[in-house]
Amino acid sequence: MSDAAAKSKKHAPQPPSASNFIRSVVDADLASGKYAARGWGGKPGPAKTHEGAAKDPAKIRTRFPPEPNGYLHIGHAKSICLNFGLARDYGGLCHLRFDDTNPTKEEQEYVDSILDAVSWLGFDWGPHLYYASDYFDTLYEFAELFIQHRLAYVDSLTAEEIREHRGTLTQPGRHSPYRERPVAENLDLFRRMRKGEFKDGEHVLRLKIDMASGNINLRDPVIYRIRRAEHHRTGDKWCIYPMYDYTHCISDALENITHSICTLEFEDHRPLYDWVLARLAEFGALKKPLPQQIEFARLNLTYVVLSKRRLIELVEGGHVDGWDDPRMPTLVGARRRGCTPEALRLIAERIGVSKADSWIDYSILEDCMREHLNEVAERRLAVLDPVKLVIDNYPAGKEEDCHAPNHPQKPELGKRALPLSRELWIEREDFMENPPKGYFRLFPGNEVRLRYGYVVKCIGCEKDARGNVIAVHCEYDPETKSGTPGADKVKVKGNIHWVSAKHACSAEVRLYDRLFKVPQPGSERDFLEDLNPDSKKIIAACVEPALKNAKPEERFQFERHGYFVADLRDSRPGSPVFNRAVTLRDSWGK
Numbered sequence: 001m002s003d004a005a006a007k008s009k010k011h012a013p014q015p016p017s018a019s020n021f022i023r024s025v026v027d028a029d030l031a032s033g034k035y036a037a038r039g040w041g042g043k044p045g046p047a048k049t050h051e052g053a054a055k056d057p058a059k060i061r062t063r064f065p066p067e068p069n070g071y072l073h074i075g076h077a078k079s080i081c082l083n084f085g086l087a088r089d090y091g092g093l094c095h096l097r098f099d100d101t102n103p104t105k106e107e108q109e110y111v112d113s114i115l116d117a118v119s120w121l122g123f124d125w126g127p128h129l130y131y132a133s134d135y136f137d138t139l140y141e142f143a144e145l146f147i148q149h150r151l152a153y154v155d156s157l158t159a160e161e162i163r164e165h166r167g168t169l170t171q172p173g174r175h176s177p178y179r180e181r182p183v184a185e186n187l188d189l190f191r192r193m194r195k196g197e198f199k200d201g202e203h204v205l206r207l208k209i210d211m212a213s214g215n216i217n218l219r220d221p222v223i224y225r226i227r228r229a230e231h232h233r234t235g236d237k238w239c240i241y242p243m244y245d246y247t248h249c250i251s252d253a254l255e256n257i258t259h260s261i262c263t264l265e266f267e268d269h270r271p272l273y274d275w276v277l278a279r280l281a282e283f284g285a286l287k288k289p290l291p292q293q294i295e296f297a298r299l300n301l302t303y304v305v306l307s308k309r310r311l312i313e314l315v316e317g318g319h320v321d322g323w324d325d326p327r328m329p330t331l332v333g334a335r336r337r338g339c340t341p342e343a344l345r346l347i348a349e350r351i352g353v354s355k356a357d358s359w360i361d362y363s364i365l366e367d368c369m370r371e372h373l374n375e376v377a378e379r380r381l382a383v384l385d386p387v388k389l390v391i392d393n394y395p396a397g398k399e400e401d402c403h404a405p406n407h408p409q410k411p412e413l414g415k416r417a418l419p420l421s422r423e424l425w426i427e428r429e430d431f432m433e434n435p436p437k438g439y440f441r442l443f444p445g446n447e448v449r450l451r452y453g454y455v456v457k458c459i460g461c462e463k464d465a466r467g468n469v470i471a472v473h474c475e476y477d478p479e480t481k482s483g484t485p486g487a488d489k490v491k492v493k494g495n496i497h498w499v500s501a502k503h504a505c506s507a508e509v510r511l512y513d514r515l516f517k518v519p520q521p522g523s524e525r526d527f528l529e530d531l532n533p534d535s536k537k538i539i540a541a542c543v544e545p546a547l548k549n550a551k552p553e554e555r556f557q558f559e560r561h562g563y564f565v566a567d568l569r570d571s572r573p574g575s576p577v578f579n580r581a582v583t584l585r586d587s588w589g590k
């Protein structure tokens with residue numbers, strides 16, 4: 001199903017493993033035996049293979065290749081589910097590979113958070129954890145091979161001059177005066193680059209392909225540059241670093257990847273991917289069949305931003321409370337918000353994979369969250385905007401238990417006791433002195449049921465000097481307790497939740513809403529101006545005693561309100577803090 005079709009059919013989830021164009025490619029490759037000749041299961045493999053990669057027999061191999069320069073977000077989750085999902089469904093393997101070729105932006109902190117995020121999502125790379133930096137020696141050797149085959153040269157133009165020589169979309173590029181350097185001179189210079197004899201930027205190594213190519217990526221791309229920077233894994237072993245395009249295809253080949261799936265912006269890079277691998281195969285450095293790159297449309301989600309640059313701006317500008325702010329579309333943020341891995345895997349299935357760019361509405365993510373949380377979250381009562389309700393005819397000092405099911409569809413989850421006493425907290429909006437037509441909750445003379453308790457009749461209210469209601473008064477009918485034979489004696493239309501004032505626990509509740517107030521932040525003006533000023537509200541709520549010792553990350557449905565999670569960082573047994581994950585129904589903009 002296409003992204004667009006998913007939008008209109010959001011309530012018809014597709015079964016897992018629905019077909020898509022990538023699965024069709026895999027099916028065809030398996031049917032034709034394209035990858036059967038690879039060396040898995042003990043047969044000889046490619047000339048060069050990363051140790052371990054050739055050990056397990058597997059039909060296909062995919063990989064998820066994050067750059068450790070930021071936190072993963074919901075867009076990455078789509079790619080993770082796709083790659084690991086294919087491997088799972090075809091009895092193949094998915095590698096997790098850090099694409100760590102840019103030492104100035106990469107850090108161990110990001111590596112750790114990415115490992116956490118992928119396993120939190122429910123995927124297991126087993127022994128197949130790799131780093132592009134593991135291949136630096138091989139990449140260097142291969143670069144010398146390109147030089148020896150007269151297909152690479154050291155260029156001594158400045159970055160600015162290289163850009164100038166590159167030409168434009170309508171004009172061919174020009175040859176660098178260093179393009180015809182003899183092999184021996186190139187080898188000598190390249191080796192001295194590696195030894196650190198030159199300054200950063202003084203030389204680069206370029207492939208010699210075609211300066212007149214209509215595809216700019218083929219106009220003698222730079223594959224090595226000098227950069228004196230400490231690498232988070234290789235330290236100061238190297239002062240030259242390979243470029244992404246050169247590294248990525250070779251890493252795929254060394255790991256025996258069959259299907260290298262990436263987002264559409266790499267479509268124009270595919271000819272370079274194929275060129276590099278085909279030449280290495282000709283040199284005898286790699287064996288066929290070679291991996292193939294397949295592009296799909298990235299996830300765009302309304303009401304959030306997914307570009308790393310903008311996410312960094314949000315964090316560094318203090319517009320959110322860090323990378324794991326529950327409003328952030330990062331996986332650490334989604335997790336703190338109370339979103340589950342199941343909900344993220346569900347949205348990945350539901351939106352499918354396509355070749356056409358499109359936007360997925362944020363409400364689809366919210367629906368997926370509700371769908372899973374409805375299954376797993378136990379029900380609880382919480383009063384978010386409390387006002388006192390006094391049951392005038394209930395004996396002072398008396399208490400009794402009412403019994404509430406933990407999950408309406410899952411009796412096996414049992415019931416819990418809800419203590420009841422003379423004074424309760426109810427929602428301020430559940431009482432109105434002069435209600436409009438159609439209001440069935442508390443107003444003088446009206447009867448409602450206290451959920452899981454008695455039917456009460458409102459007899460009036462007390463106000464302060466400014467006219468604010470400070471307490472509502474009612475009388476109960478002792479014969480109407482839920483679960484007793486008299487419960488159905490009185491029929492009422494309203495049913496309100498409550499907690500006993502004496503037994504309630506106070507809790508901090510953070511009401512989160514969408515971070516941006518428009519579907520496509522930044523499309524009309526600076527994206528920061530589109531921030532939703534009401535995306536976070538902190539309130540003091542009165543919650544039932546069963547919530548007092550909620551464990552961090554425990555998720556609940558607060559009846560009539562939505563799904564909440566005990567905050568991972570700040571919630572403590574005895575003084576719980578809850579984050580609203582999602583409301584019960586979509587009320588955005590209403």
Ligand code: ATP
Binds near residue numbers: 261263306
């Ligand atoms: P950068 O600009 O730093 O490259 P990136 O978001 O592409 O940012 P990577 O770490 O390179 O980050 O991404 C890892 C993988 O996740 C890539 O294969 C990339 O194509 C994929 N990916 C990134 N963003 C999305 C998205 N919005 N939807 C689907 N896949 C994505």
Ligand code: MG
Binds near residue numbers: 067
């Ligand atoms: Mg990228």
